[in-house]
Amino acid sequence: MSVLVVGTVAFDTIETPSGSDKTLGGSAMYASAAASFFAPAQLIGVVGDDFEAQHLRFFERLGVGLQGLERRPGKTFHWAGRYSADFSNRETLATDLNVLADYSPKLPDKLRDAEILMLANIHPQQQIEALSQARMPRLVALDTMNLWIDTCRDDLQRALKQVDLLILNDEEARQLAQTPQLVKAGEALLKMGPRRVVVKKGEHGVLCFSEEGSFGFPAYPVADVVDPTGAGDCFAGAMLGCLASERALDESAYRRAMVYGTVLGSFVVEGLGPEKLRSLTRKEIETRRKELLQFAAAPNF
Amino acid sequence: MSVLVVGTVAFDTIETPSGSDKTLGGSAMYASAAASFFAPAQLIGVVGDDFEAQHLRFFERLGVGLQGLERRPGKTFHWAGRYSADFSNRETLATDLNVLADYSPKLPDKLRDAEILMLANIHPQQQIEALSQARMPRLVALDTMNLWIDTCRDDLQRALKQVDLLILNDEEARQLAQTPQLVKAGEALLKMGPRRVVVKKGEHGVLCFSEEGSFGFPAYPVADVVDPTGAGDCFAGAMLGCLASERALDESAYRRAMVYGTVLGSFVVEGLGPEKLRSLTRKEIETRRKELLQFAAAPNF
Numbered sequence: 001m002s003v004l005v006v007g008t009v010a011f012d013t014i015e016t017p018s019g020s021d022k023t024l025g026g027s028a029m030y031a032s033a034a035a036s037f038f039a040p041a042q043l044i045g046v047v048g049d050d051f052e053a054q055h056l057r058f059f060e061r062l063g064v065g066l067q068g069l070e071r072r073p074g075k076t077f078h079w080a081g082r083y084s085a086d087f088s089n090r091e092t093l094a095t096d097l098n099v100l101a102d103y104s105p106k107l108p109d110k111l112r113d114a115e116i117l118m119l120a121n122i123h124p125q126q127q128i129e130a131l132s133q134a135r136m137p138r139l140v141a142l143d144t145m146n147l148w149i150d151t152c153r154d155d156l157q158r159a160l161k162q163v164d165l166l167i168l169n170d171e172e173a174r175q176l177a178q179t180p181q182l183v184k185a186g187e188a189l190l191k192m193g194p195r196r197v198v199v200k201k202g203e204h205g206v207l208c209f210s211e212e213g214s215f216g217f218p219a220y221p222v223a224d225v226v227d228p229t230g231a232g233d234c235f236a237g238a239m240l241g242c243l244a245s246e247r248a249l250d251e252s253a254y255r256r257a258m259v260y261g262t263v264l265g266s267f268v269v270e271g272l273g274p275e276k277l278r279s280l281t282r283k284e285i286e287t288r289r290k291e292l293l294q295f296a297a298a299p300n301f
Numbered sequence: 302m303s304v305l306v307v308g309t310v311a312f313d314t315i316e317t318p319s320g321s322d323k324t325l326g327g328s329a330m331y332a333s334a335a336a337s338f339f340a341p342a343q344l345i346g347v348v349g350d351d352f353e354a355q356h357l358r359f360f361e362r363l364g365v366g367l368q369g370l371e372r373r374p375g376k377t378f379h380w381a382g383r384y385s386a387d388f389s390n391r392e393t394l395a396t397d398l399n400v401l402a403d404y405s406p407k408l409p410d411k412l413r414d415a416e417i418l419m420l421a422n423i424h425p426q427q428q429i430e431a432l433s434q435a436r437m438p439r440l441v442a443l444d445t446m447n448l449w450i451d452t453c454r455d456d457l458q459r460a461l462k463q464v465d466l467l468i469l470n471d472e473e474a475r476q477l478a479q480t481p482q483l484v485k486a487g488e489a490l491l492k493m494g495p496r497r498v499v500v501k502k503g504e505h506g507v508l509c510f511s512e513e514g515s516f517g518f519p520a521y522p523v524a525d526v527v528d529p530t531g532a533g534d535c536f537a538g539a540m541l542g543c544l545a546s547e548r549a550l551d552e553s554a555y556r557r558a559m560v561y562g563t564v565l566g567s568f569v570v571e572g573l574g575p576e577k578l579r580s581l582t583r584k585e586i587e588t589r590r591k592e593l594l595q596f597a598a599a600p601n602f
Contacts, residue, residue, distance in 0.1 A: 298598065
């Protein structure tokens with residue numbers, strides 16, 4: 001099965017304790033790139049005429065399909081942010097929507113039969129539009145952000161009724177569920193529609209809630225974080241890519257997918273933007289996956 | 302083997318979103334109580350003449366030995382604190398040292414041969430005094446707090462040179478190591494003396510660093526936190542109690558001990574102060590340990 005990722009493609013300006021730099025960004029960029037290590041991935045999004053051949057090559061080298069990437073007159077979506085010293089907080093310095101402002105996702109006819117659809121972080125209305133064009137997806141996942149929870153909760157809740165899998169971070173989970181306790185938030189979010197809720201907690205790992213039981217897994221202990229941007233999108237993309245390669249979407253498959261999500265998230269934070277993904281190999285992924293399982297291995301009793 | 306716990310015994314006044322209440326408190330109270338579920342435990346500490354028979358009965362019922370509990374004229378140490386709505390922050394409202402102010406721990410002769418010594422959170426100078434009276438402990442563990450890192454770093458670092466196991470929370474780890482990144486902090490703390498560093502992250506689980514490799518484990522997903530006070534002390538006490546019941550103190554034994562630490566921590570937060578420990582049974586502990594292992598179970602690949 002292949003993964004169809006709808007979301008943003010951006011230029012990011014990122015300030016970390018070690019400096020400021022421009023890089024490729026966007027939820028669909030990170031998610032489709034991460035998914036491509038596990039399954040064929042296609043990207044649905046929009047860029048401006050400042051998006052050059054070198055940027056397209058990033059996707060081409062990874063094998064991400066660009067049939068659904070629109071190019072429009074104007075500038076590509078731009079985001080600028082600054083991280084705190086321990087990377088636990090980030091401040092948005094600029095959000096220039098540019099060509100994203102009046103973008104309406106269009107799924108080329110060939111892609112409407114995608115079995116796995118990932119609605120990466122973008123306006124909920126744009127997520128709903130994309131979803132309405134998919135014919136019979138086997139699995140629909142949705143990621144979101146604090147801005148949409150604040151400004152268009154109704155659209156978001158409408159979207160949630162149509163998805164199988166909600167993927168969001170801990171702050172967003174608390175905000176969307178309107179409860180400070182994370183376990184209660186997980187239970188509340190399940191009632192909003194999705195059959196499964198995955199809460200990404202950055203360096204603290206992942207929590208997953210579903211009727212089949214909950215799951216907790218630690219993050220890989222990265223010694224030197226360079227830039228956390230995109231870790232959550234890579235987690236989600238890798239997770240969906242893995243699920244696309246599974247026969248049965250059972251609890252075990254979901255857990256495997258979250259382990260691989262954790263691995264991809266751990267790689268991407270080691271470089272600026274998606275830098276680490278350019279040269280990452282499946283062999284490095286498997287080596288780290290084994291290290292991670294050893295790190296998290298429960299003892300015998 | 303038995304566990305000898307040195308630390309504070311207190312009366313706590315605790316404010317949570319659901320109200321304010323007085324309860325038994327103190328690092329050695331929680332740690333010795335938790336340890337007692339796994340091994341014989343003894344407590345070294347001091348109380349005032351306001352510490353009544355009903356309070357002593359708490360320890361007696363658990364089988365915690367009180368030969369090293371001094372009773373002095375004056376009031377018992379009192380701590381008051383207030384938790385934020387999501388329990389992620391707490392503010393100290395009062396610290397009345399009372400009889401703790403000029404306390405000097407004394408190990409009764411019979412207890413000086415203790416094989417496992419836990420220096421629970423108390424002034425580092427008092428930890429050093431207690432340690433100097435132990436004859437040949439097989440394992441010495443130390444817990445501390447932000448106040449001592451701020452005000453007596455030198456004493457604390459002297460103590461750290463003499464301990465095997467450092468147990469502290471993530472904020473304290475960053476503060477003591479003077480680095481915002483937790484993995485780097487773990488590495489820096491190992492250089493201060495202990496062979497093993499256990500970082501307690503509350504609802505986010507535990508991280509352990511040692512030469513034998515690192516370990517990450519999630520917290521049990523408690524649905525309804527009532528009062529997080531003492532969770533870290535219970536984690537540490539249960540951990541030491543478990544180690545006391547192990548033949549070989551290898552990586553596997555440490556991991557088992559941290560799993561049980563996680564279990565005891567998860568129980569204590571479900572009630573005010575040490576309330577849940579009064580009626581807790583070994584059977585309940587085993588049931589939750591199995592649930593926790595299921596919750597954290599890595600999938601097959």
